Amino acid sequence: xxxVDIAVGVYRKLEPEDLRILQAIELQMKRYEYVPEDxxxxxADLPPQEVAYRLPNLRKKGLIRSRRGAYTGYSLTTAxxxxxxxxxxxxxNVLEAFGKPLGVGKEADVYDALTPxxxxxxxxxxxxxxxxxxxxxxxxxxxxxxxxxxxxxxxSRIATKKEYKALEILYPKGVAVPKPIKQNRHVLVMxxxxxxxxxxxxxLPNPQAVLNEILAxxxxxxxxxxxxxxxxxxYNIIFQPNQHILIIDWPQYVTTKHPNAQQLLERDLxxxxxxxxxxxxxxxxxxxxxxxxxxxxx
Numbered sequence: 001x002x003x004v005d006i007a008v009g010v011y012r013k014l015e016p017e018d019l020r021i022l023q024a025i026e027l028q029m030k031r032y033e034y035v036p037e038d039x040x041x042x043x044a045d046l047p048p049q050e051v052a053y054r055l056p057n058l059r060k061k062g063l064i065r066s067r068r069g070a071y072t073g074y075s076l077t078t079a080x081x082x083x084x085x086x087x088x089x090x091x092x093n094v095l096e097a098f099g100k101p102l103g104v105g106k107e108a109d110v111y112d113a114l115t116p117x118x119x120x121x122x123x124x125x126x127x128x129x130x131x132x133x134x135x136x137x138x139x140x141x142x143x144x145x146x147x148x149x150x151x152x153x154x155x156s157r158i159a160t161k162k163e164y165k166a167l168e169i170l171y172p173k174g175v176a177v178p179k180p181i182k183q184n185r186h187v188l189v190m191x192x193x194x195x196x197x198x199x200x201x202x203x204l205p206n207p208q209a210v211l212n213e214i215l216a217x218x219x220x221x222x223x224x225x226x227x228x229x230x231x232x233x234x235y236n237i238i239f240q241p242n243q244h245i246l247i248i249d250w251p252q253y254v255t256t257k258h259p260n261a262q263q264l265l266e267r268d269l270x271x272x273x274x275x276x277x278x279x280x281x282x283x284x285x286x287x288x289x290x291x292x293x294x295x296x297x298x
Contacts (some may be wrong), residue, residue, distance in 0.1 A: 002101070002270060004082055006099070007063075009087065010083070019228065021040060021055065022083060023077065024041075027073060028040075030154075032073065032075075033075065034075050037051070044291045055074060058079075063076070063080035064075055064077055066078050079289075085125075085187040088184040089123075093116055094189055095123070097114045099111065099113060099114070105127075106127075108125060109127060121189055122192050124187065124189075156185075156186035160186050163250045173220060173224040175225060176217045176244065176245055176246050177246065178192075194238075195238045195240035197235050197236065197237065198245075201239055207276060207282055209243075211276050211284070216270075219293045222265065222293050223272050223293075223294075227255060227256070227258070228253060228268065229250060229253055229268050234279075237272075269290065269293070270286060
């Protein structure tokens, strides 16, 4: 059972006091790897006896973990952190019910869900903890130093904020990306994602048209939104049932003013062009693709 499944399963059974305890632990995890039990009751605004009574139940539900040593301490599990984000989105009138998982990746889980108005949406849970700290620090520019064990909750929150910001810039410019709806902690709610990643398709009805559409969207992101994806590949380009594409996973984006913008743009293009050459025998020179993206050419 995934962390999201655990969170969704127990959420409706939690009482307001339980959520206040989870929030109090979250608040102090910036200072402690394991939050001392005797420091939880004040930010939770609950009597110590009430906190002591509820902590074992929250641990049994899989929302917190404990450690005993010089003191007894508690920290949120991934499911606990998911629960707090879900609670915030429910209270904001964004989410009503969860459905099935749409995809599980190295750094995110994506589920479908319904809004109170019955709109189907995609909910992305960032999971940077699945990548080792060294890999994350090397590949991503938003990783900082920590006194305690690297706080993956915090890193995932930063990644989510950055991706949400990218979608807010790209979507109004007409780039083929999901519509951003809401972000809380490490969770991003966006318009529904239908179809599958490009690499799943052994054949395409019109490979050249798909490649052209991808390049047109890279161009629009570059010229109109001044953004470069940085991690573009067949793994984050969705081929939809309407035979159009959708580009997802933008937390690593940079602007066109980045000192390595040219190199990063070329890498994105190479990933796409090599895939279409290998898979669909389409040969497009990098120089020509770059000219199309950056210059006033057709």
